Amino acid sequence: MVSQNGAILALDNVSVNFGGLMAVNEFTFTLQKGELAGLIGPNGAGKTTIFNIITGQYEPVRGKVFFKGQDITGWRPDRVACAGIARTFQNIRLFEDLTVLDNVLVSRHSKLKASVLAAALNLPGYINEERVAREKAMELLDRVGLADLANAEAGSLPYGQQRRVEIARALAADPELLLLDEPAAGMNPEETSRLMEFICDVRDKFGLTILLIEHDMKLVMGICERIRVIDYGVSIAEGTPQEIQSDSRVITAYLGEEACEYS
Amino acid sequence: MSDKSRKTILTIILIGFLFVLAWLAERCLDEYVMRVVRTGLIYVIAAVGYNLINGIAGQFSLGPNGFMALGGYMVALLMLPLDQKKFVWFLQPLIWPFNAFSFSKPFFPLAVALGGVAGALGALIVGIPSLRLRGDYLAIATFGFSQIIIVLANNLIPITNGALGIKGIPEYADIYRCLGWAIVAVLIISNLANSSYGRAMKSVRDDEVAAEAMGIPVFRIKLLAFVVSGFFAGVAGGLMASLITTVSPNLFSFSMTFNLLIIIVLGGLGSITGSAVTAFAFALISEVLRFVESPMTIGPIHIPGIAGMRMLVFSLLLVLLMIFYRRGLFGKREISWDWVFARFGKITGKGAEAWSHKTERS
Numbered sequence: 317m318v319s320q321n322g323a324i325l326a327l328d329n330v331s332v333n334f335g336g337l338m339a340v341n342e343f344t345f346t347l348q349k350g351e352l353a354g355l356i357g358p359n360g361a362g363k364t365t366i367f368n369i370i371t372g373q374y375e376p377v378r379g380k381v382f383f384k385g386q387d388i389t390g391w392r393p394d395r396v397a398c399a400g401i402a403r404t405f406q407n408i409r410l411f412e413d414l415t416v417l418d419n420v421l422v423s424r425h426s427k428l429k430a431s432v433l434a435a436a437l438n439l440p441g442y443i444n445e446e447r448v449a450r451e452k453a454m455e456l457l458d459r460v461g462l463a464d465l466a467n468a469e470a471g472s473l474p475y476g477q478q479r480r481v482e483i484a485r486a487l488a489a490d491p492e493l494l495l496l497d498e499p500a501a502g503m504n505p506e507e508t509s510r511l512m513e514f515i516c517d518v519r520d521k522f523g524l525t526i527l528l529i530e531h532d533m534k535l536v537m538g539i540c541e542r543i544r545v546i547d548y549g550v551s552i553a554e555g556t557p558q559e560i561q562s563d564s565r566v567i568t569a570y571l572g573e574e575a576c577e578y579s
Numbered sequence: 580m581s582d583k584s585r586k587t588i589l590t591i592i593l594i595g596f597l598f599v600l601a602w603l604a605e606r607c608l609d610e611y612v613m614r615v616v617r618t619g620l621i622y623v624i625a626a627v628g629y630n631l632i633n634g635i636a637g638q639f640s641l642g643p644n645g646f647m648a649l650g651g652y653m654v655a656l657l658m659l660p661l662d663q664k665k666f667v668w669f670l671q672p673l674i675w676p677f678n679a680f681s682f683s684k685p686f687f688p689l690a691v692a693l694g695g696v697a698g699a700l701g702a703l704i705v706g707i708p709s710l711r712l713r714g715d716y717l718a719i720a721t722f723g724f725s726q727i728i729i730v731l732a733n734n735l736i737p738i739t740n741g742a743l744g745i746k747g748i749p750e751y752a753d754i755y756r757c758l759g760w761a762i763v764a765v766l767i768i769s770n771l772a773n774s775s776y777g778r779a780m781k782s783v784r785d786d787e788v789a790a791e792a793m794g795i796p797v798f799r800i801k802l803l804a805f806v807v808s809g810f811f812a813g814v815a816g817g818l819m820a821s822l823i824t825t826v827s828p829n830l831f832s833f834s835m836t837f838n839l840l841i842i843i844v845l846g847g848l849g850s851i852t853g854s855a856v857t858a859f860a861f862a863l864i865s866e867v868l869r870f871v872e873s874p875m876t877i878g879p880i881h882i883p884g885i886a887g888m889r890m891l892v893f894s895l896l897l898v899l900l901m902i903f904y905r906r907g908l909f910g911k912r913e914i915s916w917d918w919v920f921a922r923f924g925k926i927t928g929k930g931a932e933a934w935s936h937k938t939e940r941s
């Protein structure tokens with residue numbers, strides 16, 4: 317049993333396999349409230365799979381997942397989302413035919429109190445809730461600097477903006493824990509540094525706990541307070557960016573030559 | 580006056596106008612044309628409901644003919660006069676409670692609504708097992724369930740009178756009732772499609788995994804779309820039973836679903852108003868096209884009448900549309916007041932903005 321004292325997220329010895337391949341093997345991890353932590357490892361190490369375990373996409377064959385002390389193992393993804401865990405996807409998954417505003421509003425649906433009947437008949441109670449949801453969504457888009465794109469079709473936006481919309485959509489659910497899967501993938505260095513600012517900013521403004529997966533070492537080393545390294549589904553190191561950069565296991569298993577640049 | 584209440588008033592005026600039009604039509608047009616118009620309105624009801632599950636929620640169902648059958652038989656059983664019931668079920672008696680009562684004319688709208696409930700219940704029972712499937716599998720499952728309903732209609736003689744069907748249903752589905760139900764269907768389905776529930780349905784259509792991760796209860800949202808769609812299929816089936824005055828398993832065969840599929844694809848998957856317009860046009864055009872099925876002599880060539888030629892024309896149209904205009908006539912767009920203002924503005928050269936500025940001050 318992993319000690320949880322005050323941890324917002326705790327993974328206790330979770331394992332997942334895909335037809336014999338141990339994608340994640342006895343992985344244990346805790347995250348404190350307010351932390352900004354990173355999860356790194358080579359391609360196919362099992363990072364995304366860990367996100368999928370946390371969000372209920374995959375059920376671990378062994379082990380448990382705790383969120384704010386509650387056992388959420390085996391919960392359906394929508395229930396996990398409602399409990400306060402939001403995520404983005406490695407290969408962007410926006411609702412492409414919907415506008416940016418509608419994408420964000422989808423995340424507010426689970427907060428809706430009005431019944432289907434009230435919505436179908438456009439009753440005042442529903443109209444009111446819809447108005448409030450729209451105001452909130454616009455306010456959020458404003459805060460993340462996407463307000464002028466509110467009515468653009470999400471699928472028509474350039475890549476970098478789609479990534480920001482995905483983050484905005486995740487934030488709209490009012491999460492306590494935000495999981496970002498390679499938020500800087502496909503961005504140029506300038507976009508990446510703006511994204512770094514954006515992530516730090518979002519954490520402070522929204523009081524979030526953030527766990528992110530990233531291959532861009534500059535980003536990870538630059539903003540994460542704590543980093544966990546996995547390889548072949550097994551945890552191999554954990555520490556501050558400085559500790560990780562000088563860890564011999566990490567250097568051999570993962571960072572290789574890249575490590576020299578930062579040490 | 581706010582933008583919203585202005586649109587509400589315009590909608591009310593439009594509805595009033597449609598009823599006046601219906602009144603005029605009844606006075607001026609002959610019985611045959613009015614039948615076509617009423618059929619068109621019934622198609623509108625079924626098509627907008629069908630578009631909710633297929634176009635808005637993106638779940639490929641092939642089931643509406645089954646749910647229309649449930650509504651049709653429900654209305655037949657409720658409305659058929661008692662002496663007519665004795666006459667129809669002369670070999671095997673009709674089961675209780677339907678043998679004990681029949682609705683009088685004022686209760687016809689209630690009977691139609693109960694037909695809708697029958698369709699909705701059917702959709703609930705079919706949806707729970709089949710909506711866990713996706714794409715082609717879902718299509719096959721819903722097709723199978725609909726066929727089961729038709730097979731049951733053929734064989735549950737104490738309820739359906741089998742293949743002979745039920746004759747002598749009072750013809751209460753007049754133009755006003757058909758129009759009224761069509762308006763209710765279009766308004767409710769568009770409200771729903773534009774609401775938070777509709778957004779949830781569209782998110783499921785675009786990306787189920789992402790929708791789930793954003794807290795959307797995917798299965799329940801699909802089931803909701805399916806059940807509402809089943810309700811309006813039932814309503815349409817019920818009105819059709821009363822329009823034709825008979826129901827039989829043949830009336831609700833798969834070709835009904837095929838027609839509806841053509842309509843919603845032609846009109847644009849996801850466009851409710853597109854479906855409504857196309858459904859009405861489909862009924863009219865398919866009547867006009869009746870001549871292609873009659874015997875013809877073109878010069879020296881004599882063509883005997885071929886039943887089903889109309890479907891050939893529609894199928895051809897569908898193929899052409901899929902090649903040149905894949906998203907249908909309306910795509911996902913809706914005919915809304917904003918759209919009308921924009922059009923109106925273009926024609927008069929004033930623009931929608933000028934129009935709204937003027938009214939906002941008053």
Ligand SMILES: Nc1ncnc2c1ncn2[C@@H]1O[C@H](COP(=O)(O)OP(=O)(O)OP(=O)(O)O)[C@@H](O)[C@H]1O
Pocket residue numbers: 334337339357358359360361362363364365366406
């Ligand atoms: N649904 C699945 N079915 C089968 N195998 C899978 C599935 N998902 C992941 N895997 C396998 O599990 C391993 C870990 O995959 P995962 O996506 O978690 O890696 P990752 O660390 O996120 O890699 P990357 O940096 O490339 O995104 C890989 O070998 C992958 O092929």
Ligand SMILES: [Mg+2]
Pocket residue numbers: 363364365406
């Ligand atoms: Mg990954």
